Amino acid sequence: MKEMKELMYREALNHALLEEMRSDDTVFIMGEGIAERGGSFKVTVDLLNEFGAERVIDTPISEASFTGAGVGAAIAGMKPVVEILFSDFTMLIMDQLVNQAAKFNFMTGGAGNVPMVLRTQGGVGNGLAAQHSQSLEAIFYHIPGLKLVMPSTPKDAKGLLKAAIRDKHPVIFLEHKLLYMNKGLVPDGDYTIELGKADVKKEGSDVTIIAWSNMVPRSLAAAEKLEKEGISVEVVDPRTLVPLDKETILESVRKTEHVIIVQEAIRRGGIGSDIASIIQEEVFDYLNAPIKIVAGLNTPVPFNLNLEKIVVPQEEDIISAVQDLVGVYQE
Amino acid sequence: MELKYSKEFVTNVYKTLLTIRVFETECIKLYRQGFIRGYFHPYLGEEAIAVGVCAALTDKDYITSTHRGHGHCIANGANLDKMIAELLGKKDGYCKGLGGSMHIADTTKGNLGANGIVGAGIPIGIGAALATKIRKDDAVAVTFSSDGAANNGVFSEGLNLAAAWDLPFIMVLENNQYAVSTPIKESTREVELVKRGESLGVKSFRIDGNNVFEVYETTKEAIRICKEEKGPVLIEAITFRHGGHHVNDPGLYLPKEELDYYMSKDPVKFARKYLIDDLGLNESEVEEIDSGVNKQIEDSIEFAKENGEMSSQEFLKFIENY
Numbered sequence: 001m002k003e004m005k006e007l008m009y010r011e012a013l014n015h016a017l018l019e020e021m022r023s024d025d026t027v028f029i030m031g032e033g034i035a036e037r038g039g040s041f042k043v044t045v046d047l048l049n050e051f052g053a054e055r056v057i058d059t060p061i062s063e064a065s066f067t068g069a070g071v072g073a074a075i076a077g078m079k080p081v082v083e084i085l086f087s088d089f090t091m092l093i094m095d096q097l098v099n100q101a102a103k104f105n106f107m108t109g110g111a112g113n114v115p116m117v118l119r120t121q122g123g124v125g126n127g128l129a130a131q132h133s134q135s136l137e138a139i140f141y142h143i144p145g146l147k148l149v150m151p152s153t154p155k156d157a158k159g160l161l162k163a164a165i166r167d168k169h170p171v172i173f174l175e176h177k178l179l180y181m182n183k184g185l186v187p188d189g190d191y192t193i194e195l196g197k198a199d200v201k202k203e204g205s206d207v208t209i210i211a212w213s214n215m216v217p218r219s220l221a222a223a224e225k226l227e228k229e230g231i232s233v234e235v236v237d238p239r240t241l242v243p244l245d246k247e248t249i250l251e252s253v254r255k256t257e258h259v260i261i262v263q264e265a266i267r268r269g270g271i272g273s274d275i276a277s278i279i280q281e282e283v284f285d286y287l288n289a290p291i292k293i294v295a296g297l298n299t300p301v302p303f304n305l306n307l308e309k310i311v312v313p314q315e316e317d318i319i320s321a322v323q324d325l326v327g328v329y330q331e
Numbered sequence: 332m333e334l335k336y337s338k339e340f341v342t343n344v345y346k347t348l349l350t351i352r353v354f355e356t357e358c359i360k361l362y363r364q365g366f367i368r369g370y371f372h373p374y375l376g377e378e379a380i381a382v383g384v385c386a387a388l389t390d391k392d393y394i395t396s397t398h399r400g401h402g403h404c405i406a407n408g409a410n411l412d413k414m415i416a417e418l419l420g421k422k423d424g425y426c427k428g429l430g431g432s433m434h435i436a437d438t439t440k441g442n443l444g445a446n447g448i449v450g451a452g453i454p455i456g457i458g459a460a461l462a463t464k465i466r467k468d469d470a471v472a473v474t475f476s477s478d479g480a481a482n483n484g485v486f487s488e489g490l491n492l493a494a495a496w497d498l499p500f501i502m503v504l505e506n507n508q509y510a511v512s513t514p515i516k517e518s519t520r521e522v523e524l525v526k527r528g529e530s531l532g533v534k535s536f537r538i539d540g541n542n543v544f545e546v547y548e549t550t551k552e553a554i555r556i557c558k559e560e561k562g563p564v565l566i567e568a569i570t571f572r573h574g575g576h577h578v579n580d581p582g583l584y585l586p587k588e589e590l591d592y593y594m595s596k597d598p599v600k601f602a603r604k605y606l607i608d609d610l611g612l613n614e615s616e617v618e619e620i621d622s623g624v625n626k627q628i629e630d631s632i633e634f635a636k637e638n639g640e641m642s643s644q645e646f647l648k649f650i651e652n653y
Contacts, residue, residue: 065454065488072458075443099448107434109427144653
């Protein structure tokens with residue numbers, strides 16, 4: 001058993017980068033203000049001191065070009081970790097991600113690889129408004145050739161980032177701005193978490209909640225309160241949306257026969273809808289009730305804090321969704 | 332008069348120029364006969380740029396190419412069997428038939444790929460230059476690009492980035508003066524694109540892109556600057572297409588007098604004449620080279636035609652993890 005240490009999510013990410021850069025000379029990182037400043041969310045602090053400006057690179061505000069430089073360096077044998085400050089800014093790099101990184105291995109018949117990690121963060125913060133608050137995972141989910149990782153805990157963050165860096169394909173590593181200060185126990189030293197393995201964050205028998213990223217702690221908080229009402233909730237965190245661990249999800253559904261999918265992203269065209277379609281296709285006979293999706297409203301995120309709250313699922317939205325589902329359909 | 336280039340060097344240069352010429356000409360025939368489908372952007376008329384640049388590169392260097400990329404691949408030493416097989420969508424093609432004309436890459440030879448998106452090779456080439464700098468490879472990365480790409484954001488962004496980081500990066504702008512059908516003077520006010528490099532503090536050259544020796548010498552100087560001073564370097568090579576944007580575009584918008592002028596400066600004829608007039612080869616010696624090239628392309632076409640295709644089962648296996 002490894003020693004466990006309490007770390008913040010951002011510290012766990014920092015340790016992952018530090019360890020991978022120590023063990024592999026081809027790993028380097030670049031992004032806006034990541035070197036001396038250590039990044040806006042302090043994920044890359046102190047890395048400059050150890051690895052120098054050649055491997056910890058501050059970039060101009062030229063997202064398309066430095067992301068493309070990551071793609072080129074990856075094809076040429078390096079393992080770049082490119083940071084895009086806000087996931088909203090990934091809209092500037094879509095050609096390099098979608099037409100280049102995602103397709104290079106395919107277009108070369110498997111001969112070439114792009115072992116690049118694109119780290120970015122999304123979700124609502126506290127009044128960051130419409131261009132700094134989006135949950136854009138469905139856009140990446142839609143593109144074959146990209147893997148998509150969305151960790152919810154410090155332990156997952158470290159193990160998944162290390163696995164992502166070692167993966168030979170491009171990985172979108174989508175963090176959440178409200179998770180950076182969250183604490184949790186993290187094993188000391190080297191470990192990885194395989195991409196494509198979901199984690200049952202809480203076991204339960206009456207309802208399955210499927211949630212990822214910041215919706216995981218929110219669902220767990222809801223589950224704790226529901227427990228007191230006598231409703232046993234299982235919380236399944238896919239951790240990686242691509243590849244998606246269907247089996248763990250389906251197994252939970254077979255057990256509880258009730259499903260709620262909670263996503264911060266807007267409802268329309270969301271990943272929740274796709275997961276719901278997979279569930280009904282594969283285990284329809286087990287379902288005791290229609291699948292419920294608790295999702296963001298189909299709107300840009302407003303600045304006003306009270307309005308910001310109503311556009312993404314809150315703990316009470318999750319609680320009432322569970323109560324509705326169980327109350328209406330369970331004897 | 333002392334000759335600047337050896338017979339062997341010029342013979343190789345001529346052979347490569349001619350290989351591209353014959354490759355494109357014969358593959359266009361295959362296209363017309365229905366053996367090649369999709370898009371096909373011929374490099375006819377621009378051969379001197381790829382050949383002159385690649386003659387100055389070593390195995391350690393990188394290139395990125397464009398949608399008009401066959402010439403760059405050949406000049407970089409690509410295998411012709413695999414190239415033509417790819418154009419025919421066959422399983423032993425460079426991309427197993429999954430890529431086609433616009434996506435041929437050979438990472439084992441430092442060719443990071445043609446590209447279907449105009450300008451997209453620029454950041455990728457910069458990334459290869461960054462990789463060589465981090466590893467201290469003593470190599471350069473060359474991106475072939477164009478006057479059309481110069482009006483895309485990644486051109487200015489990328490060249491600025493390469494300059495800010497002093498990268499061993501050489502941007503070769505193949506200025507064929509047309510972006511598909513739009514003449515350069517309609518898409519930018521300042522048509523001397525070399526000035527854009529200068530404005531970013533980048534050493535920049537404007538040269539005759541139909542003169543393979545001028546391209547070669549400028550590339551050698553660019554490599555020297557990258558290694559002894561600091562990169563990047565911009566080379567604007569002026570040239571002209573011998574036809575339309577792709578095989579199904581007759582290029583009627585190309586003014587006849589301009590086309591005639593550039594036809595008279597044909598890079599393949601230029602090198603052939605150099606072999607005969609300056610190096611003293613006789614007509615039959617050159618014809619021997621010609622027939623060697625023709626035979627090689629014929630053999631590769633034969634190989635490609637006989638090669639099989641990836642089956643749907645093999646394809647479904649290939650995409651299992653997508």
